Every structure is written in structure tokens, then in C-alpha cells.
Amino acid sequence: MNGLTPSTLYLATAILLILMGLAAVLVKRNLLKMVLGLSLVDTGIHLLIAALGAHPGRTAPILDDAKYLADPHTLLARVNLVVDPVPQALVLTAIVIGVGVTALMLSYVVRLYARRGSLDIGEIGRLKW
Amino acid sequence: MKQIFSLALLAITGWLLWSLVPYGQATEPGPVSSHYIAHGLQENGGSNLVTSIVVNYRGFDTLGEVTVLFLSVAGAGFVLRRRSGQRRVAPRPSSEFVQTGARMLFAPMVLFGVYIFVHGHLTPGGGFQGGAVIASAVLMLLLADRDHHLPHGFMGWLESLAGFGYVLTGFLGLAIGGSFLANKGVLPLGQWNRLFSAGVIPIIYTLVGLKVGTELSTLLDVMVDSGRDHGEADAHGQKGGAA
């Protein structure tokens, strides 16, 4: 396991999650399973973004310790103490958006099921060509 | 066959993603994030940098995010809309024990949620997390007492006003700070690590928390029982074929 950085591990896991989810979307015929797959993809994406900001040994970007409050010229020193907060902000947003999309998709699934009586993706191909 | 082809194509996507991994290793933060880390505390007064970014530096994103949630809840309601004259299904009531437990736990959970977003600028968590906790409390109530009606009127008012308040705060920033959603100059930044610090960030996060909490609760409510109709189950066959 030499040379395996945490970043690589996280990224690899994220990629596998994404691929797993996409595979479900591409192969599974059940609508709910497809939405579940997309949920996995979402999770993978979140992990991927966060992993891009990962930096082993650095702490969360919360400056609640007095050591961060030293005089102004050490301001820049903080940069080397905490991880990049931007990807975290992005993931935060992405998670909320993701749940919104998931909820909407599920309401579609529920409505489609009510109308068509099936969860088979093949059943909703009435519009084509 | 098609599935194998699909998976083969997917493999190419995977290979592309994998070739990006070497570029994803830990690096020093770029100029923008360095600015946040170095000056975030001074400029916004909140010790949680993520919150500073979410609410102030990238506050416009967050407004959008709230909108997304609002939109998907409205959308879910729109998609699952009830036909006119359609009646709710009378559900089977849960046991009294569960109902009582749920009611007892409801208040503390909501309070916990409020705590999370009120302290968003100081500790991990914020409007979204707090809102989610509140929604969980509502969920519990909904699950325990299937006949429970959310106070839709109150929730609606709260949701609308919280959202409007958020935009209004933004306008406050525009009027006073010269920029939409500006923090600086609108309220004093206060002292480090105090509850009443970081300018409008706690206010915004509170509003976000209220809004997200009510929105997610509405979402659950919508998912649980709108759009159900009696004829649903037996109408499948014909409806699937016709139209």
C-alpha cells in the first residue's frame, strides 16, 4: 500500500461509486433502481469534489481555536493549517441540489407508476422518433 | 447486448475519470481559497470558514440553492398534485405509544435543529443541516401519526417569509453595503466566537434554516400523501394502454 495517498483512495472510491451508479442507470430497468443509481452517482460526485480539497494532516476550516487569532502577520500561516474550504462549500450546495433532484425524480416515478402501473423503463417509451 | 455495449462505453468514462486522479492530489490552496482562509475571519467575523463562504463569499450560490430546494418541493407538489375532488386515504393509526413518544421528542429535535443553524457561523453545521434535523422531527411526527395534519397555513407563511427575508437581507446589503447579500457594514461583525457576531451571517443562516426545514417538511408531506387516489391501483391497466 505504499504510495497510496488518501486522495487517490478517495478519488478511486468516488469514481467507483459514480461508475456503479451509472451502470445501474444503464442496465437496470427498474425506475426506482435507476434513481437509486443516480443517488449513488451523486454521492460519488460529492466525495470526488471533497477529495479534491483533501489535504492529510490539516484540520477542518473552522478557526475556533485561539491559535488562529495570533497577530495579523501570521494570517498567511493559517493557510497551511486548514484544508481548502471552497470544495466543501461546493459539496454542500451540490448535496442540497442533489436531494432536490432526487425528490423530484421520485415524485415522477410515483406519478408514472400511478398512471402506468409499472416501474419498467421500457414501459415509458411511448414518445419516440 | 446493448447492456454490454453500454458498460463498455462506461468503461471508457471510467478510464477518463481514472486518468484524472493524478491531478487530484493534495496541493496548496490557490489564491482564492488562500484569501478565504487568510482573511475570512477578519472580513466576516465567523470562525467557520465554510459558513463564511456559503453565506457571504458565495452567498449567491446559496440563494440559488435555496431556490432549487424550493423549486423541487413546489415541483414535487406540482407533479403529485391531487386531482380535484380527490380524497385522502384514511391511514391506519399507529399505536398510542409511538404517537406519544413522537410528540415528546418533537420539540427537542426542533430545538436541536435551531441550535445547529443559529451556531452555523461558529461550529460545523448551518441552515441546511439544521433544516434537515427539523424536517426529521416532522417526519417522525408524520410517520407516527399518519392522520396528523401539518399546519400548512403556518408552515406556508413561515416558508414564504423566511425566503422573502433572505432576499430582503440581500437587499439590505445592496442598500447599505453596496452589493447584493453584502455582509460588511450592514451589521457589526462583533467579536470572535460569539453568537452575535459575523454580521448578517447568523440571520441569513437562521432564515435558511427555517426555510429549509419547512421546505423539507413540506416535501415529506407531499411525498407521503399527496396525489394518492382511490382509483389508482385498479386503473393501471387501462390507463397504461390508452392515452
Place this chain on the structure above:
Amino acid sequence: MDLASRIGWTLLSFFVALNYGFVINGIIRKVMARIQGRFGPPVWQPYIDLGKMAFQRNSISHGIMFWLGPVFRAVGGVGLYLLMPVVMGDPRLYAFTDMGDLLLMMYFMFFGSLGMALGAGEGGHPHSPIGISRGLSQMTAYELPFILAVVALVAQTRSFDVTAIMAAQQGGVLHWNLFANPLSSIAAFIALLGMNMYAPFNIVGAPTEIPVGPMTEYHNAYISFMMVGRSAFAIAKTVLFMNLFLGGAHSVIEAVVKIFAIYFWTVFVGAVFMRFRAEQSVRFFLRWPAALGVAGLALSLWR
């Protein structure tokens, strides 16, 4: 030459030509009869017919175009003759040929036929339009070899002027287009068979099928007019062929002989063949004569 003497000479020339036409007509009937083993009418029979017809009153008319039909016919015949130079180098016999050239003659040929067809059409008898339909079909067909032949000649002289074409044929019999340009000439002379509408191309009148075709409803004075027109037309056409292919004429006698020769070519052929059906006739002209015409044109261009 002043206009008055020109008109005078022209009238004279036309009078002679008209009579010559009647005489030829009479001779033809006689000859045909002999070929068929009959005795035949006298040579002056056309004069008898003309007199009889002209002095019988017209009894009925189907309308103004019907009435004008023979007039058109006569104008077409006379007018065409007036455009022909008959004897080379003799302006007295050039009539009004300076008004235009070969093109004018070719197009004026249609004048009489068109008017006649219109008049016959108003007659309201079904045989008339049947005859006209056949006639038009055949006309368009024989025009193709004729046009090809004419263009072949024109291509050599680079002019539509008939006198120029005549001039180009001087210097001996072998300079006649008939010999200088045999392919085109043969094509043209086959076309002439169609133009003159003797067998096998007599489909317009086609006596046993559509009694007399376009003329069905006509009688008496109308017919006399048509006879005049037709006679003049026949002579004029023959003069044109003479000028185009036989080097023109240097004297009236030469003209008389050549005209007779050309005229009889069609009669002799007609005495031998059975009548074509309309579409056979069309196909016929569009095949061999047209092919000859194309060859002739190519030949004259190649030279």
C-alpha cells in the same frame, strides 16, 4: 422597280403558277388513274371542279371561323408564293421575297393550315378534328427531317437567305445541294412526301376512314377557295424545294421542269405504298429521315 410594276409582275407570275398548279393536278389524277388501270378524268378536270364549286352558292355556315377558314387557307397559299423567288436573277419573278428569308417562308407555311384547322374545328363535325389531330401529328414529325436538312444547308451558307443558298449552288449540277449534300436532301425529300400528303402519308383526308377529314363540313365556294389556296401552296412549296436543293431555276422553262420533277416524286412514291396509320407515320419520320438529317447536318458541319 416601282411598286406598281412589281405588283403587276407578281400578279402575272401568280396567275401562271396557279394555272400550272391546276394543270399538274390534272396530270397527276390522270397518271394515278393510269397506274391503277383506270382511264381517269381529263387533264382539265380541276378547272371543271373549280368552276362548278365557285359558282355554287354557299348554303350554310357554322360560324365566323368556319367562314374564314378557306380565306386563311387561300391567304396562306398565295402569301407563301409571294415570298418565293422563282427564277434566279430575274427581279420580276422575285415577288416580295425581300420581305424576309427562309425562316419567314417556313413559318408562313403554317398560316394556311392553322386557319384551315380553326375553320374546320368550328364546323363541329367530329371527323374534322380527327383529321386535324392526325395532320398536326404528322406535320410536326416531318418537320424534323426538313428542319435538319434546312439547317444543314444554312450552316454551309451561314445565311437564311434563299437567294444566297441558290447562289451557293451555281456552277454545275454537282453543286446542287441534292448532290453536294445528298443525305440532307434525301431527308428533305422524304419530308416533302409528308408535306404533300399523298400516300402513304395521306392520313389527314384518309377517305375511307374519316371521309374527307377537316374538310367534311365544307362545300361549294368554300372548296373552290381551298383549291386555289392549295394549288398555290403546292407550287410555292415546290419552288422552295427547287431553290433549296435543285439549284433554283435560271429560266421559266427550267422552273417548270424542275417543279414538275419534284412534284412527281411524291406522286410516284404515293402510287406504290399503302397508307400509314398516324403514329406509324410519326414514328417513320422520327426515325430514318431524322437520322439521315442528323447525319447530313453533321456532314455539312464536318466539312
Place this chain on the structure above:
Amino acid sequence: MIIVDILICLVLLAAGVGAMLQRNLVASSVLVGVVSLMVSILFLRIGAPDVAMTEAAIGAGLSTVIFLIAVRRTEEEEQ
């Protein structure tokens, strides 16, 4: 301490595979929730407690609940 990470990753990937292979949709939904939960732990280890909380509350909690509701309103078994 990367071993811990590896273990978490293995667990979450296993949960993911299980979620996709499991034909019972309730189980599947729960397993997807488990994946989210594991990921939220990873977030904590990355140094992102805010994200971890959100992922746990929304990704692992709320999403799973919505899925379960949807499953109940449709069919529980994949066909």
C-alpha cells in the same frame, strides 16, 4: 491510518454493490443510505465536518426516507 480509510471505502463499496444487486428495493434504499453514511464519515476524515453533517442528515437520512416512501407507494420488489 489509511487502513481505516481503506476499510471504510471497502464497506461503502460493498454496500453500493449490494444496493445495486439487491432486488428488494427497501433493502436497496437502506444500503444506499449506508453508502452515504460511510461517505459522511470519510468527509469527517477529510476535514469537512459541515459536509459530513449535511451528508449524514440529508444524504443518509432524508434521501433514504424519501426513497422508502417512494418504494412504499410503488413496488417493493424489482421485477
Place this chain on the structure above:
Amino acid sequence: MVNPILLVAVPLGVGFLLPLFGKLGRPVAVAVHGATILFTTAVAALWLPGLIDGSTAPLDITTGGWSAPIGITLRFGLPEAVLCVLAGLTALASLAALTPREDAETVGRSGLLQLLVLTGAFGLIMTRDLFNLYVFLEISSIGTYAIVAFGRDDSALEAGFKYMLIGAAASTFLLVAIAYLYKLTGTLSLVNMPGLVHTAPAGALAIVMLFLLAGMAIELKLIPVNGPALDLYDGAEPGVMALLTGATVNGVLFAFWKVSALFPQAWYPVLMTMGMITFTGGNLMATMQDRPRRMLGYSSSAQLGLLVFLVPLVRTGAVPMLAAGLLLINHTLAKSALLWLAGVIPGKTLDDWTGAFRSGFGGRVLLAAGILAITGLPPFPGFWGKWTVVTSLAHAGMNGWITALLLGSLFEFIYYYRWYQRVQTEDDSRTAARPVAGLWDLFGPALFGLGGLVLGLVWTVRMTGTPTEAVIVIAAVGLVLLLVKNLPALVLNLAGLLGVVAAALWLGRTGALAPDTLPGLFQLLILGGGALVLLAGLSGGSGASGSVPGLFMILVSSLLMLARAETLLQFFAGWEIMTWSSYLIIGHGRRGPKPASIYMVFSGAAGFLVLGGMMAAIGAGQTTLAGLGMLTGSAAVWAWTLLGLGFLVKSAAVGAHVWAPGAYSESPDLFTPFLSGVISKIPMFGFMVAALRIAAGNLALVTDGLDPLWLLGAVGAVTAFGMTLLAVFQEDAKKLLAYSSVGQVGYIVVGLAILSPLGWTAALFHVVHHLLFKGLLFFAIAGVIMRTGTRTMYEMGGLIKKMPLSFISTLIGIIALSGVPPLAGFTGKWLLYQALLAKGWYFILVLVMFASVVAFVYLFRLIHTVFLGQLKPQHRTVREVPLPLAVTQVLMIIGTMALAVYPQVLLRPLDALVRGQFQAAALTFDGTALVTATGATFNPTHMMVLVVILFVLMALGLLVLGPWPRKVGQLDIGFAGELPPPPQELHYAANFAQPYRRAWAHLVQPRVMRFWNAVADGGGGAVDLLRRMYSGNGQTYVMYAVLLVAVLALLGPGR
């Protein structure tokens, strides 16, 4: 000026409160909603004037108090302002269109979604931050997902779900790309990221860009990932799709524009290829659609593809942004209008559109305007956009792209005009219960139609210069007549006539109508022909009422514009307006719609060929008609070939003649004379002012190998002959004349191709003369059709007794056409043959001479079958034509006779004209005689005198021999003493040229028609296979997204 951040903030705030307003009642909510949209639109619109004239600088808006790259910034410049105004207006009109359609389920709920969709679009348009862009993209997408559930049709649900699936894939790709872009550049702001992106490692950048492009491609609905979008158009409420078109789609496109700054130049060809594939392919696949809504979807996809294609070109400066902007505005206006109108028609198939908008006010006019605009016809802005784009491409030498673009545009013609054909078709069994467009339904289309028209007119003036007042007067009269089209035909035509006469006087005073110049001559023809048609129209009848007079005025004005053109653009603009206005008029015939749409497709092809030829010239730096003469080398060859082909197609030369008989015969009867007499001459004008100038200027072109001029002449001769032959076999009087007209144009082509003074004199003489005699024939036949109610010749007969004037007109017409002396037809033929002889084109000479002989068959047939023979019992009560039509005919008879007696009245100006063109004379005039340069003479006046004298003499003779005979009844014929059968059986008329047909049978098979049908069927089959890629399965669509990534990985520049 108001801060544009309000564009996002105010609708958001109102949106949050909208549920509360809803509690006060639906009207309140709708009013607040409408007021909000109005407010935002006004805010954006207020910025426009300053931004347009440059007095206001684009504004950078900060949020949170931070400027880029620390905070999220937005930008508000001219493009943003325009897009925001467009989006606002679309939202307003959609609100108007959708509110009445809300049913009990959706009431009060869709408003919120509409407002938020609009907000999302504003955000997308203004934001300058990559991640913020993603957020707004999601707002827009989720808004879309939600709002498509509007309406009761559950196919919308299905479409929405598929759209969400592929949208999720797009979000995934985009997020990966955005995250890595942040990682690689350290910023998210689009203000500084483009400058930093090049510092990133190339290997990483290639893959990141690939994902970015794949994600954007899905959002932009490019082929092959546009399947769900197509389903959406198919299934969702059209009003909703209009909103998405005007707001979201434009927003996404503009977002792509901003993102495109990140792409290295190596990616540009990829972007262009994807865009063009979508444009051409989308239009191609749309041709097989029988569901108009889905067809609009393909069209939207295609239009977006075109804009995507332009993005890299605008980035490099090869194409001005303004051009892309015009195309975008045009698409928004037209497509939204069409979608709103589509919302009125409940059914989804083409059949449901039969006779749509027959009643009610203006629905059909607006539909026509929308279709004209979207197919890029002037004066709508799309035309100017496309022109600018194509000229820019020509300057850059991108001829392949031009070809693809024009091909795609042609496909667009095919399906849009087939659609409109269906609308124009009147089928009483279907049209009885047609929905009528209400006032609110027409609000949006009218607003956007007017907007498009005004913008287009502004651009017309801007790009072509102010047209002369006369053109404006005529066009304005036309527009007014369109508005008051319900007035009686008398009023409409009189107004039109006055307009034309006024314009003619005006132009005549300025000396523009001098017949010794090409433009002057053609303007005379146009005005004269137009006046005659309007004069005849005073009598009412087919093609003289309703919107026809108005359209006719527009047609006349376009022709004047074309005739007066100095630049290629002016010429082409006039050409295209001519095309559509004549198309619309033809469609007004009883059975006109189908032939009209065929006409339009061939005209479209002709137009694009002409445009292609012009581009060859423009690429070589020549933008004026006069400049064409200076072209050399391959530019000259291309310009000559394409222009020539275009003009030939438009003149229905052999091979492309299939459009003509239908269009001529089915067009309104009183318009056909103009179609035949004037419009068919416009390609000839084109030859003279454009194509042949090139040939004249390029001796090399003429001498190398096969002489192209000879080839042109041969095409003309074959056309003349072939069409004449086909005319012989027609039973329909107008079809006969139609083939005849096309054949006559063949003669003109021959004359022009000779490219000698005499040849041109012959051609121009024929141009004018053909207008007179063919107009006479068409008017006479129009009168007959008006009175008898049939066009089939054998159903008539003997009409000479009832309609003597019409008979005389026809008689003079056929004599003039046939070329029999003494009428001027012979003069024209004589000139032509002399020119051919001088040129030495003997085989062509033979062919045209032969053709003119064959013409006798159909000419006699025409006059005989209609006027001679036996009168039918049902026509016993037929009267002569009404006075205006009679006057028109008399005028044309006078004209024809004048040319016959004294052709110099025309030949002298023509001689001056030709002298100006060739610096050589064609003819000299010896008294009344015409003498060519080679010495050939013809004296038409003497010929006429001779014939008249002979005629009078002979007639007198016949009178003397047989004074007036007794008139007898029509059945009093020699019938072997038997009672003749009824007139129907006596009239030998049907299949008149029967022996002729038998003889020619092998030659007159409808081979060409079969060829085009085979092209249509074969092409259609292939396209049908192609479009089956949209299998309707959401999974397959997602697979296409992954496929796109794979293809980009394997073929893109990053491999």
C-alpha cells in the same frame, strides 16, 4: 439606472411570497406574477438604449460585497440585456397563453414554476461564476422538469422523466469538470479562469474539457443526446416549451458561450462539427415528422446546433456576434410564436392541423410569419443573420461549412412548408370543428411577430440601404391590404392598382423606368404586369380577394427591389421575398397548398444555390452585381455554376421542371399570368445581371473544354423542346399553358446563352412578348374557368359563340406564341434563329425550331378544344368575361398587335440596352425593316400589310362568291342523314394527340417525376432509419450521453 441584480432578486423574493399571494385569490397571484415579469423586463429594457449606442458601459455586478474572483460576480452588457428582455417578454406571453389553460389541478401552481424558470434563465444569462452557473443551470433544469408536468397529457410525464435522467448525467459530467477546473486553476470565476486555464496540465485539461463539453452538449440538446428534449416538445404543453425556448434555452446557450472561453482552440473544430451535425441532422430528421410539435423540437435542436456551431467562430472573430445574435433573436421570436400557436391546436398529428386557423383573426398570418422567419427569409432578422454568417464563412473560405449550412436550411424548408401546406388545405370534413385562437392565444405570437417584423425591417434598411419610396409605397399598401383583407375584391384591387400606378409615376419621373436599361426594362415589366393583374382582379374571382392582393403588392415591391439591386445582398433579399410571397399566393389556389409547398422547396433549393454562388463571389471579395464581372479563376467557375444552377432550377429548366405545372396550374387563376409572365423571367434577369456577367468577364471559362455557355443553351433548348412535348399531352388547360410557359423560358435561356447582342435582343424581345401573349392566354383561360368552372379542356367546347372576346384573345395568343407571321412571335423567333446561326449552334437551332413546330399541336388543341367544336349543353348560359377582365385582355391584345405591326417600338430601346451591354449593335433599322449584323433582313410591317391586304382581298372574294350563308345550329352537320349523337360525343377532344402520344410514348414517361419521387422515398427511408436512434427508451438516451463521452475521448483533440 436600476441595478440588474434585481432581475434575479425580485422574482425570487416574489416567488417565495407567491404562495401567499395565491391565498388572496388567483387573479391577485397572476397580477403580481405579471407585474414582476413586466418590472424585470422593464429594468433590462431600460439598459438597452445606452448599451446599444455605447453610452453605457457594461456593468459588473458584485454579490456579497466581493468582486471577482473572491466573490460571485454577474455581468450585464448588451447581450445579457437583449437576452433578458427576450426572456421576460416570452415569460409574459407564456403567462398569457398558459393561464387560461390551467385546469383545476394546476391552478395557481404553475405560476410559481414559471416565475422561477424565468429567474433561472436570468441568472444563467448574467452570472460570471462557473459554479454559480451550474446552480442556475440546475434551477432552470429543475424548473423545466417540474413545469413540463403541466397539462393532463401523461406523455409529458414520461418525457420529463427521460429528460431528468439525461439531465442527471449532464450534471455529473459538469460537476466533475467544474471541480477539476477549480482544482487546476484555483478559481471558479469566469472572469479570470479563461486566463488561467492554459496554465493547467494539458493532459488533465483535455479530459476536463471533454466532460464539460459532454455536459453542455446534453444541456444544449445536441445530437445524439437530444432525444429527451424531442420527447419533451412532443409531450409537453407547447406554451411551456415556448417559455423554455425564450428563457431557458437561450440562457443555456449563453452560458455555453461564456464557458466556451475555457476551451483551447483545438476544440473549436469539434464544437463546430457537433453544432453542424445537429443543425443539418436535426433538420433532416424533422423532414420525416408527422407530428408538428415534435417537428418543432427537431427544429429547435437544429437551430441551437447552428448557434453552437457559431460559438467558436464568434470567439475567433470570424463571425460577428451580431449575426449570431440576430439568429438567436429570430429563433426565439419565431419558435415561441409557433409554439404558442401550436398550443391552440389540441391534436398532435399533421392531420389535426388540416385547415387550422381558418376562422378567427390572424392566426394563420402569424403562423405564416413565424414559418417565414424561422426558415430565414427576409425581411425577418433570421435572414440578415444567416446572410452575415454565410458571408463571414465565405470570407474565411469555409465552403464546406457553407454547404452543410445551406443543406440544413433546405431541409428546414421541406418540413416547415409541408406543415403549412396542411394548414392551408381546406378539408370541410375536418375543419368544421376547428378551435379558434383566442385573444390571449394570439397575444404572444402577435407581439413576437410584430417584433420580428420591426427588427427585420430595421435591418433591411440597415443592410440594404433605404429602398426607394416607390418600393416602400407598394409594400406599405400591401401590408395595409393584408390588414383589411376582408374588404371586397374591388376595393382591394383598386387600392393596389392605384398604389402600383402611383409608384410607376413616381419611378417614371425619376427616370428609373427607362426601357433601355436592364433594371428599367424589368421594372416596367413588373409594374405593367402587376397593374394588369390588379386590373383584372377588379372583377373578383379566384385569386383576387382575401389576402392575395396584399401579398401581391408585397411581391411586386420585392421584385422592384430585386430589379433595382446593385449589391448581391439586395438582389438576394428581393429574391427571397419574391419566393415566399409568390409561394403564399400560389397556396391560395383551391388545390394550391401541395404544389405550393413543392414550389417552395424547389425555390428554396434555387435560393440556396444562388446564395452559394454569391458566396463564391463574396469569398473572392466581390459584393456587387457589377463586381461579378471581375471574378477570375475557380471563384468565377463556382459562382457561375451555382448561380446558373440556381437560376435554372427557379426557371424550372428540364430536370427541375416538376414543380412548375402544379404551381402554375393550381395558383389562383388571375395570378398565373403574372407567375408566367413576370416571375418566370426573374431568373432570366438574374442570368443577365449576375451569372452571364461572370461568363462575359471570363474568356477562360468559355474556351476551356466544354463551353459552359453552349451547355446552358443546350439546357434551354432541351427545356423548350421537352416542355413543349409535355404540354401536348395535357388535358388541363392551365397545365398545358404551364408547360408551355416553362418551354418558352427555355427559348429565352437559349437566347441569353448565346451572349451576343442579337441573342440578347431576341431573349429580351421574347421576355416582353411572352408576358403579353402568355398573359393574354392565361387571362383568357382564367375567364373561361371563371365562367365554366372547369379547367379540363374536353369538358368545354364551342365557347366561341358565348365568349367571342376570349376566343379572339386566345387566337391572337396562340398565333403570337406559335411564331406564325405576321404576329410578333415570328419576329422573336427570327431574331433568335439568326443569333443562333451567327453563333453556329446548329443542333440547338434544330431543337428549338423543332420545338416551335411541336408547339402547334398543343396550341391548336387549346383553342380548338375550348372554343371550337360542339358547345356543351351545360354551357349554354355562359356569358362573356366581366368588364375588368375584358379590358385587361383588350389592352394586351393592343400590346401584342403593336409589337407585331411595329416591333421597333420595343426593339429600339432593346438595341440601346444591348449596345450598352456589349458595346456592339445587334440590329440596324432600315425603315420598317430589321437588318442584322450579318445582313439578314425581315420587314414585319410590310409582312403585316401584305397579309392584311391578301386577307381583305380573299375575304371579299369569298363574299362575292357566296354572300352570307345561312347560319345553322350546332348539330346541323353532315352525318349520313342520321341524327347526330349529343355534343359530348361529337366533340373530339379528350386525348387529342393520341397518335402523337403513341409515337412518342417512350419519351414522355414521367421519368423525371419518378426520379424525384425516388429521391424523396429513398432519402426518406434513410432518414427514417436514422431517426429511429431516438428509440424512446430513457436508458438508451443515457447511453448516448456515455457514448458521446466515449466518442469525444476517441476522436476529440484530447486523445
